Amino acid sequence: MPIVLGAIADDFTGATDLANTLVSEGMRVVQIIGVPGPEETYGDADAVVVALKSRTAPVEEAIADSLAALNWLQSEGAEQILFKYCSTFDSTAQGNIGPVADALREAMGCELALICPAFPKNGRTVYNGVLFVGELPLAESPMKDHPLTPMRDSNLMRLMDAQSSGQVGLIPAPIVQQGAEAIRAKIAALITEGISYAVIDALDESDLRTIGKAAEDHSLITGGSGIALGLPDNFRARGKITSGRQTTFAATEGRTLILAGSCSTATRAQLAQAKEKWPHAKVEIDKVAAGDDVVIELTDWAKAQPADSPVIIYGSADPVEVDAIQKRYGVAASGQMMEDTLSALALRLADAGFHRLVVAGGETSGAVVSALDIKMLEIGPEIAPGVPWTQALGPRPLTLALKSGNFGQPSFFEDALKVLP
Structure with a gap:
């Protein structure tokens, strides 16, 4: 059976976040790591999420990988493509959200693509085109100090306009709250004005489901995992998928390792709480740089x-x-040293019997999954909004939780272990 929905995620934690959303909405989902080869299989999945490490990659590399993922997904029958990026629109001044969206839109011949990173369960909302993190505009939130992608503007229209080649418009909250038909009419009007991207407001999950309904016939959608809430019902209504979640998830036996490379406020608070209970050690970059083993x-x-x-x-x-x-x-060098060290530790300790891994940070998760040579993940139980346990499908028995640095309550690490038997 062909897949109906194909997703391209710009980092590994975002991919599991999206896969978790689709599974919770009744889809059978497989997450594939990296651009799939011709031999890749996905069983009887309704949706495949291709996890790339393209968020902070050179622009040309991010575009090439994203287009290769698009070609594979289309060859497998995907009727709709979702370009998934972070709910805090993590990007540099050069991209990569805008350039990748441009390349996908051009390759697919799309007149207009939606822009919606909203994820209300984790406090990410969009109002009047401004992205909020909790009660704060993005540029006033802790994201302003992100070490790789500091976000100094909260206006998604300005951010997208600076990164992309297309004109950017807005679909405001009053139109969204009028329903799917009103959204479709606004989209049609924007297209006649030559608009290529429409930032769309979303204040709660009801808004996201309405947006999903309005985007039923869109070949390309872009946003955070929240935008996917309304998509499975569209396929279900057309008889393309069956209802009900199916999973054979079974956690592996073994010791537990927590690896944290994220410097977000949320992860640091989670570490502070967990360090009071469990043994902990810090990677000292000065020692790594000095050549110490x-x-x-x-x-x-x-x-x-x-x-x-x-x-x-x-x-x-x-x-x-x-x-x-x-x-x-x-x-770049300091970030690479940290990623290389943590991923090498993951590999050595997995071979030593640490078969349950919790990894905090998108870049860290990407480095760890790549080092462990994981090609496919099955989505398991949810720990917190946007963060499920996953099971590596392959020769090495591993159960992993890949956490975006900004997600989770201070008790996240303890909560994660309570979910597993």
């Missing part, structure tokens, strides 16, 4: 901890420390 040192340390206790290894730091490190080694 930090991986061997921390591997030995982790293996020596009590077998019945989760072990925490982290590189997370506050903005002042991050700024000092980046000034010493550069933004």
